[in-house]
Amino acid sequence: MPDTPLTEILRDFRAYRPGNHREFLEWVKSAADESRVQHFALQDAESAALYLRAMNQVRDFRWRHWCFTREYILKKTRHPTATGGSPIVTWLPNQLRAVLDLMDSVRQQFDGRLRGCDDIIEIVERQRETLQKEVKKYCEGRQAEIA
Numbered sequence: 001m002p003d004t005p006l007t008e009i010l011r012d013f014r015a016y017r018p019g020n021h022r023e024f025l026e027w028v029k030s031a032a033d034e035s036r037v038q039h040f041a042l043q044d045a046e047s048a049a050l051y052l053r054a055m056n057q058v059r060d061f062r063w064r065h066w067c068f069t070r071e072y073i074l075k076k077t078r079h080p081t082a083t084g085g086s087p088i089v090t091w092l093p094n095q096l097r098a099v100l101d102l103m104d105s106v107r108q109q110f111d112g113r114l115r116g117c118d119d120i121i122e123i124v125e126r127q128r129e130t131l132q133k134e135v136k137k138y139c140e141g142r143q144a145e146i147a
C-alpha cells in the first residue's frame, strides 16, 4: 500500500471491524511477512503467475466495488465524503490503484514469461487508464483532490 493519508484512513477503519475479522487481517499480514511470500513468489515466473492470479482476486473485488460506488453514489450526489467519512472519489481508487500498480510491476519484471496471464494483464492495463479518467471526471466539481 502507498504511504499516503488515504492509506492511513484504511488503517483507521480497521479499528471499527469485528474483532475476529481484525485478528484475521493481522494474521494474514504477519504470516505474509514471516514467510516473505512476495519475495518467495517473485523468484520465478511460475510462482509469480500464481501470485498475480491471487492479486487478481483482490483487483476483481475492488473494481466491482468501485463500480457500485460510481453507479449508486457518485452518479447520484456531488457530496464529497462517503458515509464513513472518507473522500468519496479518491479513497477507494487509492486501494484499487495500489493493487493495479503492483500487478503491473510484476508484469514488467516478468515481461512475456507469465504463462496464462494475458487476459489479466490486459484488464490491468485497461482499468488503470479507465480509473485515472474516472477519478479525474468525478473530482471535478467536488471538494476532492486527485491523490
Ligand code: HEM
Pocket: 010, 013, 065, 068, 069, 072, 073, 081, 082, 083, 084, 085, 086, 087, 088, 091, 092, 095
Ligand atoms: C452497492 C454496494 C456498495 C457500495 C455503494 C459501497 C460503497 C462503499 C464506500 C463508499 C466505501 C468507502 C468507505 C466510507 O467512507 O464510507 C466502502 C468501503 C468498503 N466496503 Fe463497500 N460498498 C458496497 C458493497 C460492499 C460489499 C458487498 C462489500 C463486501 C463484501 C464491501 C466492503 C467494503 C470494504 C471492505 C470497505 C473498506 C474499503 C477497503 O478495505 O478498501 N462493500 N464501500
